Every structure is written in C-alpha cells, then in structure tokens.
Amino acid sequence: MNLTLQMWRQRNLSDEGGMVQYEISDVSPEMSFLEMLDILNESLIARGQEPVAFDDDCREGICGMCSLVINGIPHGPDSGTTVCQLHMRRFQDGDTIYIEPWRSRAFPVLRDLIVDRNAFDRIIQAGGYISVNTGGTPDANAIPVAKSEADLSMDAASCIGCGACVAACPNASAMLFVGAKVSQFRHLPQGHTERARRATRMVEQMDAEGFGNCTNHYECMAVCPKEIDVRVIAELNQEFLRTELTGSE
Amino acid sequence: MILDAKIPEGPMAQKWDNHRFRMKLVNPANKRKYKVIVVGTGLAGASASASLAELGYRVENFCFQDSARRAHSIAAQGGINAAKNYPNDGDSIYRLFYDTVKGGDFRAREANVYRLAQLSNEIIDQCVAQGVPFAREYGGLLDNRSFGGAQVSRTFYARGQTGQQLLLGAYSALMRQVGLGNVTLRPRTEMLDLVVVGGRARGIVVRDLICGDVYCASADAVVLATGGYGNVFYLSTNAMGSNVTAAHRAFKRGAGFANPCFTQIHPTCIPVSGDHQSKLTLMSESLRNDGRVWVPKDGDDHRAAPEIPEEDRDYYLERRYPSFGNLVPRDVASRAAKQVCDEGRGVGSSGLAVYLDFADSIERLGRDAINQRYGNLFHMYEKITDENPYELPMRIFPAVHYTMGGLWVDYNLMSTIPGLHVLGEANFSDHGANRLGASALMQGLADGYFIIPYTIGHYFASGSFEPVETDQKEFEDTKKSAADRLQRLLDVRGGRSVDSFHKELGQIMWEHCGMSRNEGGLRKALELIPALREEFWRNVRVPGGNGELNQSLEKAGRVADFLEFGEVMCLDAIGRKESCGGHFREEHQTEEGEALRDDEGCSHASVWEYKGDDDFPVMHKEPLSFDLVKPSVRSYK
Numbered sequence: 001m002n003l004t005l006q007m008w009r010q011r012n013l014s015d016e017g018g019m020v021q022y023e024i025s026d027v028s029p030e031m032s033f034l035e036m037l038d039i040l041n042e043s044l045i046a047r048g049q050e051p052v053a054f055d056d057d058c059r060e061g062i063c064g065m066c067s068l069v070i071n072g073i074p075h076g077p078d079s080g081t082t083v084c085q086l087h088m089r090r091f092q093d094g095d096t097i098y099i100e101p102w103r104s105r106a107f108p109v110l111r112d113l114i115v116d117r118n119a120f121d122r123i124i125q126a127g128g129y130i131s132v133n134t135g136g137t138p139d140a141n142a143i144p145v146a147k148s149e150a151d152l153s154m155d156a157a158s159c160i161g162c163g164a165c166v167a168a169c170p171n172a173s174a175m176l177f178v179g180a181k182v183s184q185f186r187h188l189p190q191g192h193t194e195r196a197r198r199a200t201r202m203v204e205q206m207d208a209e210g211f212g213n214c215t216n217h218y219e220c221m222a223v224c225p226k227e228i229d230v231r232v233i234a235e236l237n238q239e240f241l242r243t244e245l246t247g248s249e
Numbered sequence: 250m251i252l253d254a255k256i257p258e259g260p261m262a263q264k265w266d267n268h269r270f271r272m273k274l275v276n277p278a279n280k281r282k283y284k285v286i287v288v289g290t291g292l293a294g295a296s297a298s299a300s301l302a303e304l305g306y307r308v309e310n311f312c313f314q315d316s317a318r319r320a321h322s323i324a325a326q327g328g329i330n331a332a333k334n335y336p337n338d339g340d341s342i343y344r345l346f347y348d349t350v351k352g353g354d355f356r357a358r359e360a361n362v363y364r365l366a367q368l369s370n371e372i373i374d375q376c377v378a379q380g381v382p383f384a385r386e387y388g389g390l391l392d393n394r395s396f397g398g399a400q401v402s403r404t405f406y407a408r409g410q411t412g413q414q415l416l417l418g419a420y421s422a423l424m425r426q427v428g429l430g431n432v433t434l435r436p437r438t439e440m441l442d443l444v445v446v447g448g449r450a451r452g453i454v455v456r457d458l459i460c461g462d463v464y465c466a467s468a469d470a471v472v473l474a475t476g477g478y479g480n481v482f483y484l485s486t487n488a489m490g491s492n493v494t495a496a497h498r499a500f501k502r503g504a505g506f507a508n509p510c511f512t513q514i515h516p517t518c519i520p521v522s523g524d525h526q527s528k529l530t531l532m533s534e535s536l537r538n539d540g541r542v543w544v545p546k547d548g549d550d551h552r553a554a555p556e557i558p559e560e561d562r563d564y565y566l567e568r569r570y571p572s573f574g575n576l577v578p579r580d581v582a583s584r585a586a587k588q589v590c591d592e593g594r595g596v597g598s599s600g601l602a603v604y605l606d607f608a609d610s611i612e613r614l615g616r617d618a619i620n621q622r623y624g625n626l627f628h629m630y631e632k633i634t635d636e637n638p639y640e641l642p643m644r645i646f647p648a649v650h651y652t653m654g655g656l657w658v659d660y661n662l663m664s665t666i667p668g669l670h671v672l673g674e675a676n677f678s679d680h681g682a683n684r685l686g687a688s689a690l691m692q693g694l695a696d697g698y699f700i701i702p703y704t705i706g707h708y709f710a711s712g713s714f715e716p717v718e719t720d721q722k723e724f725e726d727t728k729k730s731a732a733d734r735l736q737r738l739l740d741v742r743g744g745r746s747v748d749s750f751h752k753e754l755g756q757i758m759w760e761h762c763g764m765s766r767n768e769g770g771l772r773k774a775l776e777l778i779p780a781l782r783e784e785f786w787r788n789v790r791v792p793g794g795n796g797e798l799n800q801s802l803e804k805a806g807r808v809a810d811f812l813e814f815g816e817v818m819c820l821d822a823i824g825r826k827e828s829c830g831g832h833f834r835e836e837h838q839t840e841e842g843e844a845l846r847d848d849e850g851c852s853h854a855s856v857w858e859y860k861g862d863d864d865f866p867v868m869h870k871e872p873l874s875f876d877l878v879k880p881s882v883r884s885y886k
C-alpha cells in the first residue's frame with residue numbers, strides 16, 4: 001500500500017519544529033509500524049536526507065521506549081498495545097497518517113519524535129521503592145500474600161513507564177503512572193511500612209515536575225498499553241488522603 | 250595472557266564460604282574513598298550499582314537507554330530458577346548445580362555454577378522483600394513451574410513478565426540510591442572505550458547521546474554489565490540497541506574474550522515474515538509446559554492444522570525424547586526443529602516453522618487457566634501474526650536469543666585486565682555451551698547482588714590506588730581515538746546505509762555461524778566478513794553530525810564493532826572441533842544426528858587475546874576439570 005505521512009520534525013530542544021510530509025510506497029500489511037518507519041528512514045538516507053529520530057528498543061511491547069502519537073492517539077489505534085506492536089494491516093492504501101511525539105511540558109522534545117522522560121525516574125527516586133538493602137531478607141515464603149492481593153499488585157506493576165497516560169491526558173497528569181507504583185506496594189505487606197511517606201513524596205515530586213492532576217477523563221486508561229485500570233488513581237488518592245488526615249509520616 | 254581462575258580451595262559446597270572469609274574487607278568508613286563505574290542497568294548492572302552504593306561506595310552508572318528501567322533484561326518472560334524446593338519435588342542446590350552443568354554440556358566452570366546454585370535462594374528472598382509480585386498459590390505462598398532441562402518445578406515467575414518485574418525491583422533499589430545521592434546516573438550515555446592506566450581499568454570514554462559530547466569518567470574499578478552480542482546476527486530476540494561495543498572495546502584493550510562461538514538459538518520464536526523484519530519476538534519457553542510441538546508426518550500435507558488428524562502428526566520431541574518430551578533444553582529443541590524443516594516438513598508459507606499446539610491443554614485445563622498462565626504471550630502472538638492461538642496452533646521457529654560466550658572472568662568476576670569486572674550475560678562464566686531457561690535472570694542477579702559486592706572490596710583492599718585525573722595522557726589519548734573514530738564514520742559519506750551492512754553481516758553469520766556450522770562455511774565467512782568490513786569503511790553513509798542526537802552515528806559505531814567481532818566468533822567456531830550445546834559442528838555428530846562432544850580434546854574455555862587490527866587474535870585455553878559431575882553423554886531420552 002501507499003501512504004502519506006505527516007511527521008513532526010524538530011532538530012533539538014530549542015528548535016520550534018513543525019510537520020513535514022513524506023510519501024511512502026510498497027508498505028506491506030505484515031510490517032510493524034516501526035518497520036514501516038525503518039523503510040522510510042532508509043529511503044531518506046538514500047536521498048541524502050537525515051532520517052527521522054524516534055525511540056524504540058525491545059520492539060516487543062515491554063521496554064516502554066517507543067512513544068508515538070499516531071493520528072492523535074498515543075501508541076495508535078489498537079488498544080492494549082505499544083507502537084512497536086502495531087502492524088500496518090490496521091491501515092488502508094492511500095491513508096494519511098499523522099505522527100507526533102508525546103506532548104507534555106514535563107516531557108520536552110529532544111529531537112523529532114524523541115522526548116525526555118527522566119521526570120518519571122525522578123518520581124520513582126522520590127519514593128517508588130521499598131527501602132530494603134541487599135541481604136538479610138526473610139525467607140520468601142515467610143509472609144503469605146493472598147493471591148487476589150498479589151494479582152492486584154501485579155496488575156499495577158505491569159506498568160512499562162512509557163508515558164502514554166501523560167500524553168493522552170488533557171491535564172498531562174501522571175497519576176496513572178504514580179498510582180500504578182503506589183498500588184503495587186499497597187497490595188503487598190512489604191509495602192505497608194512506608195505507605196504514608198511514599199504517597200506524599202511521589203505526589204510532591206509529580207507536582208514539581210509540572211504534571212497536572214486527574215479530572216476523571218480516563219483517557220490514560222484508554223491508551224495504556226498494559227491496560228492499567230484507573231482504580232490505581234483512586235488508590236493513590238486514598239493513600240495520599242490517609243496520610244493527610246492521619247498526619248502519619 | 251595468564252588465565253588464573255582463582256577457584257578457592259576446599260570442598261565444592263564450602264568454596265564460596267571459605268572465600269568470603271578469606272577475602273579482604275574495606276572498612277565501612279573507607280568505602281566512600283572508592284569510586285566504581287558501572288556500565289549497564291539491566292539485572293546485573295542495576296543490582297550491582299544499588300548494592301555497591303548501599304555498602305558506601307561511590308557509584309557512577311551509565312546506560313544508553315533513556316531510562317535505567319529499559320535495559321533489555323526487561324524483556325525476559327518466563328522466570329527465574331532457584332533451589333528452594335518449595336514444591337517438595339526433589340530439588341536441592343546440588344540438583345540445580347548438576348542440571349546447570351549438564352545443561353551447559355560440560356563446558357562451564359563447576360565452582361562458579363555451584364556458587365550460582367547456592368545464591369539462587371537468596372535472590373528470591375531479596376526480590377520478594379523488594380515487592381516483586383511473583384505468582385502465588387491460593388494459600389498465599391509462591392507458585393513454581395518447570396522449564397527446559399529440569400524435571401523439577403523450580404522456576405519462579407510473574408506472569409509472562411518475570412524479567413520486567415525483577416528489573417523493576419533492581420531499578421527501584423537503584424533509584425533509591427540515586428535519590429539518596431549515592432549513585433550518579435547517566436542515561437542516554439554510551440560507552441565507547443575503556444581507559445587502562447598502569448595496567449588497571451581506571452575509566453571509560455563515553456558519548457552523551459543527546460548533545461554528542463565525548464568525555465571521560467574515572468574510577469578505581471570498572472564494572473561492565475553490558476549484555477550479550479546476539480545482534481551480530483541482525484535478527485535476534487535482543488532489543489534493537491543491544492550491542493557488543495563495550496565488551497569488544499575491552500577485548501581490544503586486553504581483556505580475554507571467552508567462547509565467543511557459544512550462542513543460544515531459542516526454539517520458540519515467531520517466524521520471520523519478510524525482508525522488512527527488524528527483530529524476532531520470543532515466545533517464552535514456559536509455553537512448552539502446556540504446548541505440544543509437532544509437524545505433519547508428510548511434508549506434502551498442506552491441510553490447515555486443526556484438520557490434520559492425530560495419526561498424521563509427528564510430535565517429534567515427544568517421540569525422540571520421551572522422558573523430557575517438549576521440555577528438552579533449548580539447543581536440542583532448536584536443532585530438532587531445524588531438522589524437520591530441512592526434511593521439508595516445516596509449516597507456514599516459508600516452510601520455516603513448526604506448530605506449538607495448546608489444543609490439548611485448553612481441553613484439559615480450560616481456556617481460563619491457559620489465559621491465566623500465558624495471556625500476555627497469546628496476546629502478543631496475535632498482535633504480530635493476526636492469528637488466534639486459542640484456535641490455531643502457534644507457528645514458531647528458532648531464533649538467536651542469548652550468548653553464553655563473553656569476557657573471560659575469574660571466580661571474582663574480574664577479567665584479565667585488573668579492575669575490570671564483568672557481570673551477567675557480558676561474561677562467560679556459568680552457562681557453558683548452552684544456557685537453561687530461567688537461568689539468565691538468576692545469574693545476572695547473583696553477580697550483581699551477591700558476588701560483586703564482596704569481590705570488589707577484596708580488589709580494593711588488596712592494593713593501593715594512585716589518584717587519576719581525566720585530563721591525564723591515558724584518558725586524553727583514549728578519548729581522542731574514540732572521537733576520531735566517530736569522525737571517520739561521518740567522513741566516509743558513501744552510498745550504503747548502516748542497516749544494510751548490518752543485515753548483510755547478519756546473513757553471513759546466520760548462514761555460516763548459526764544453528765549448525767562446518768569448517769568450509771566458517772572459512773567462507775572469514776573471507777566475506779573482512780570484505781564487508783572493508784566496504785563499510787569505504788562506502789557507509791552516516792548522515793548528520795557529531796554534536797547532536799544522531800541515531801545513525803550510534804548504530805554505525807555498534808555495527809563497526811560487530812563487523813570486527815563476527816570474525817572472532819567464526820575463528821572460535823573453527824577452533825572448537827566438537828559439537829556441544831549451542832555449537833553444532835556438522836563434522837561432529839552421532840549417527841542419529843545428536844551432538845558429539847570431544848572431552849579429550851575440547852574440555853576447555855577458549856579465550857581470545859587481541860593482537861592488533863592486522864593480526865589474528867590468539868587463543869588461550871582455560872582447562873575445565875569436573876570433580877563432582879562426570880561428563881557423560883547428555884541424554885534427554
């Protein structure tokens with residue numbers, strides 16, 4: 001099939017950037033979306049132009065590196081997938097496809113479709129962990145965890161930190177991301193000792209990075225490649241309020 | 250090159266204990282005086298950085314990804330082994346040790362493997378304490394499943410995302426140390442070279458991938474946890490960015506490279522769909538717990554899979570290996586798949602695939618149970634192939650997955666360059682000629698959490714360290730050579746893209762140094778690779794400049810190193826005149842087509858020493874002795 005691509009090009013952080021149109025032909029429906037971009041880049045190099053920069057690594061939907069807004073939807077039209085798992089059979093011959101980077105003040109564009117997501121790392125640094133050093137831990141079976149709780153923890157822990165939730169949110173809120181980490185530990189006994197501190201610190205850091213707050217649009221859940229439920233946002237609010245009300249830090 | 254493995258004295262079960270007692274210690278207050286550079290943030294790198302920082306060392310940690318959480322360990326699916334014996338099915342440290350030595354086809358160092366089995370249990374405890382949500386039974390205790398090469402259930406897992414959960418555990422420990430100011434983290438920063446001062450590893454040269462700055466970092470020791478080199482084949486299950494550069498540059502600075510020809514071809518990957526293919530996707534080995542592998546008995550049988558009746562199917566693994574069945578080790582399963590496809594019985598449009606069928610398990614356990622176990626893998630399969638594995642059997646084919654070879658290390662995980670330590674897939678030590686499933690995660694975390702924190706202290710306490718400055722000659726010279734090389738890549742301004750060279754190299758390697766090898770083919774590869782390398786430096790086109798984010802330049806540097814390293818792999822494959830594990834030499838096989846080892850002539854690690862760009866590297870041998878597990882014909886029948 002033949003396609004028209006409208007792509008965001010931006011030289012660096014200070015460049016204003018803009019959309020540029022490319023034509024691409026002989027796209028096979030078996031190709032992944034990123035393989036289609038590989039072909040485009042090969043043709044740009046052959047023509048002496050600079051290829052389009054985009055982030056990717058594992059290409060199997062788990063590393064969280066790929067990050068494209070396709071026709072206005074982070075990770076594209078399929079639900080429960082990352083861009084690297086999107087295939088060209090989802091498109092029709094003659095389509096025009098708009099491809100942009102994540103848009104958020106907290107994720108500055110470094111080049112073309114690549115953004116800086118270190119804000120997420122800083123939020124984890126603020127409290128997204130259980131404070132245990134290596135060694136001296138009890139036997140793994142010493143603390144039983146109900147399967148239902150372990151499953152809720154795992155559901156939240158499957159977050160890949162891609163940032164699509166922020167890109168989709170009209171407020172550029174990171175609450176699905178923060179909630180997922182808080183929820184993972186909330187459902188495990190190991191996580192309870194630091195629960196108050198964790199929620200407060202992560203929320204403070206989230207605010208400091210310039211992310212907005214949740215006003216219940218649920219766009220985040222709709223685009224999340226791991227289909228993380230917004231219940232984690234409710235749980236984050238509960239954990240946060242619990243600390244505020246009891247004052248226990 | 251002196252290869253002193255430094256295996257401690259004493260009975261096998263007490264070696265590590267004895268060694269921990271005899272190793273020198275660094276006083277807690279003095280640990281602040283030592284700085285460690287760690288390259289890589291996968292399971293080995295992140296766990297090492299966090300653990301060293303907790304002890305009080307100053308750590309600077311580098312990765313080329315945009316975040317430490319994205320290292321390729323994240324993609325490991327199936328699980329992590331440990332000798333907990335929770336299921337009460339006969340497991341023990343000794344059995345995990347035995348299975349790993351046997352699974353590695355008797356080409357690993359016994360003492361290292363024993364220590365790995367000993368540490369396996371602590372790893373699970375550590376991960377649970379960090380909040381890794383392993384799968385549990387209804388009673389609240391941890392669940393186990395079985396993997397290839399084992400007849401016990403010793404594999405802990407977190408759905409099909411075990412690597413992700415373990416890595417996020419190590420990453421969160423690392424982030425905690427970054428937050429406390431004990432680790433300086435440098436994402437989007439790639440190591441270009443190693444700096445050796447006075448014979449010891451004292452720093453690295455890196456490139457800031459955002460602005461292009463090339464600069465030096467200095468330390469008292471360097472730890473490489475930079476993963477494997479499977480991407481030399483272009484198509485593999487590795488992430489796009491996985492590369493050999495750090496290890497290869499260390500090799501060129503004097504570190505011995507052990508067993509480079511030992512690569513693992515994983516039997517269950519989604520087959521190639523066309524020339525556009527950029528990578529291959531693994532379907533976890535755990536699927537072989539409930540999936541049955543088969544092809545039609547007759548190569549001309551082109552009926553759809555569900556229409557082929559039971560009597561016309563050949564469940565060839567169950568037929569050939571009745572005691573292990575579908576759970577034979579990876580090398581055996583991969584070769585068997587290649588054999589049936591070579592016989593013309595492969596399925597799918599290319600004929601390069603076999604079926605992995607869940608129909609029986611779905612009937613026995615129900616669709617929900619299968620969904621619970623493998624839901625995300627089935628989802629991934631459907632996304633890629635547009636076929637529903639609940640209704641049609643999966644089509645799978647072997648693909649390059651892991652590299653057992655790596656930089657040579659002694660028992661302390663130190664390479665032949667003093668101060669340069671190597672962890673995880675980047676070293677060679679524990680898996681011999683074939684790695685068992687769910688053992689990579691175990692090794693990466695054992696190295697990082699429980700070995701390097703001890704052995705690096707011993708290294709520091711055993712000598713004195715002159716201060717080094719990054720403006721001294723050794724640093725400046727290494728930095729200049731790295732920067733000049735980048736400029737040379739940009740200056741070629743030829744006609745072919747980096748990817749086109751990488752693809753061509755991958756085809757050469759797959760054809761001649763892949764699932765089966767012979768001397769004629771390997772010699773041919775040794776003519777083709779230098780010719781391709783020569784063309785690369787004459788005709789590659791790298792657009793853009795140096796002082797900016799330039800992905801073509803990043804790739805060009807990595808492919809240039811693969812073009813050198815592929816040759817070392819072929820030399821090693823020629824030199825090893827036997828078949829063992831993932832290394833199948835067609836000249837050395839039994840009448841039934843099974844691998845034929847040569848314990849008299851080849852019971853060694855082959856360690857290659859760099860001798861300059863114009864000379865072949867020289868091979869040294871570390872002889873392997875087997876005191877506990879007597880090498881035998883590795884039978885899974």
